[in-house]
Amino acid sequence: MPNRPHRVALFVTCLVDQFAAGVARGTLQVLERVGLRAEVPGGQTCCGQPFLNDGFPDQATRLARRWVEAFEPFDAVVAPSGSCVATVREFYPQLFAGSPWEERARAVAGRTYELSEFLVRVLGVEDVGARFPHRVAFHPSCHLLRSLGAGDCGRTLLLRVRGLELVDLAHPEACCGFGGVFSVKFPEVSEAMLRDKLQDVGATGAEVLVSTDLGCLLHLAGGLSRHGSPLRCLHLAEVLGGS
């Protein structure tokens, strides 16, 4: 296994902490399956992404500093979220541009990974030994897909899950319409995007919709339950970490 990191930290992310504690547990379980005991640094809260995207970089910078301090000591940081990792990798260097923090942020950003990316690209693991006998559609989040260029990692892992039947979306790369503040400011356009995504999912005949970002998942699940759909939404970590 290439570059097996010694000390691994779990970055829970604020949405997972509040809305999906099971996703954090699932992530720890997957990592355990591949022989890593991840630590959960105390004092972590939020990477600052919502502040950055809403137009408040000062607040984002404050949180980013705390984040860098919390995760600097580790060899690798793993988060069950493509968009939080994208924030750390793409935006931290910009937030800190020209300050002494820039170097520190770049250094830790260089060893911060989204879960599926970490498993496939860093550890070289494709089969985590999970079982999940269901028809599953996979929606790679935009950040996983485009900012991290790791949209294929989730698929790779799902293909090796026992009993799992992976069905392909017609437009996997289409945004689900969440975008945080975007969906609050322009709920109608966001809703039109959501509708198309759900239609695409519905057409596959999947029982479970799996994604890698909680923002997308909460948005998709909220849309599904509004329409009384029996389809379940799960985070990749819950599928891989389940028995």
Add this chain to the structure above:
Amino acid sequence: MSPHAVGFREASARAVLDPALREAIRRVTDNLAVRRVQVTAELPHFDVLRDRAKRIKEHTLANLDRYLEQLEAAVQARGGHVHWARDAEEAAACVVRICREAGARRVAKSKSMVTEEVELNRALREAGIEPVETDLGEFVVQISGDRPSHLIAPIIHKRREDVAELFRRHLGTPADAPVPVLTAAARAHLRQAFLQAEVGITGANFLVAETGTVVVVENEGNARMVTSLPRVHVAVAGIEKVVPRLADLAVFLPLLVRSATGQRLSAYVSLLTGPRRPGERDGPDGFHLVLVDNGRSRMLADPELREALQCIRCSACLNVCPVYERAGGHAYGSVYSGPIGAVLTPALTGGRGLVDLPFASSLCGACRDVCPLRIDIPRMLVVLRARAGRTAAARWERRVARVAAWLLCRPRLYRWASLAARALEPVVRNVPVGPLRRWTRARELPRLSPTPFHRTVPR
């Protein structure tokens, strides 16, 4: 760039209720996007061209003053005139003056976004000069008193039936006329315009500094007519259109054409260098180049937004944007729509549309992926959001953000607040607060985990 009556929010909310609009847009953008993928994939060195183009643009913009002076000298050496316009009014007034001096009553125009930007047609009409748009799409825009809603497909929002009806009223074609009949009618009508116009007006896709050449890329041949039949040719262009050398076109032309229409080469690429010289058979007697600033030097001085000046207006970012597809170009309230429009409009005008346009994106990143210049549109949208965040309009959001960040910087308090949130959740869920109501119409609000994860971690 006159503002429309309503902001992006109202306009986009209305647009999503119009499935015909969406269908009309999607038919064109999907087609363009599919062809773009095909013809860019077949060029093995397409990414090399992209990097090259990026470097050339960066270099040119960093030395823009020098290249503009070189361009001016080259145009003058070929017998052309160069005019500098600081803003929209100056640009329009300058073209009007040239037309007056040429004794023009009618001018023929080919497609140009910058003349839309400076509202040239209005200025011409006010001066008693009749502009005729000769690009088919722009012609339709003109006779319907509309505005273009896409960079290269100005009437993308119109259905074929709408156009047939317009032509019936204006050109007398039968209501059920097939497309070839409509285009033939337009062609016959426009031919008169070419022959009668004293002045021809074009935009420019590129301006070559070393030779003073104006490059116009098109498919209908109307720009070639506009630049060869009338006595005087006026090219109007933003100052960012300059490239240093003629050889740079070998980089930019394939990037532009393949990204824009998905063609390998457009039907016409005209390289126009000064007026007709002795011994030449065609071409205008007089040539004028109007160089428009209108906010561009402000952008150039802005390190965070400068990158948007690299845009070659190919429209690839519009064609993949899920928001543009559903909101339509008019919702952006500017001649520049889509992702790049959401950056350009506030950047060029020093803030128009700042409160909503930068937020009109889910930041999905599709625009950046397809941009031939790899322009980081999401980054600039976030930059503009930060500027919006400092305005008075964001007063309340700013307060909420301050409190939230203050809390999130205090983990112990955050843990307490997490408990409090759980106690309050049943109450809060049933209070339909303003913006949330619109959100929850189509989506159920998420539920908090009974216990936040951090409570389950042994300390």
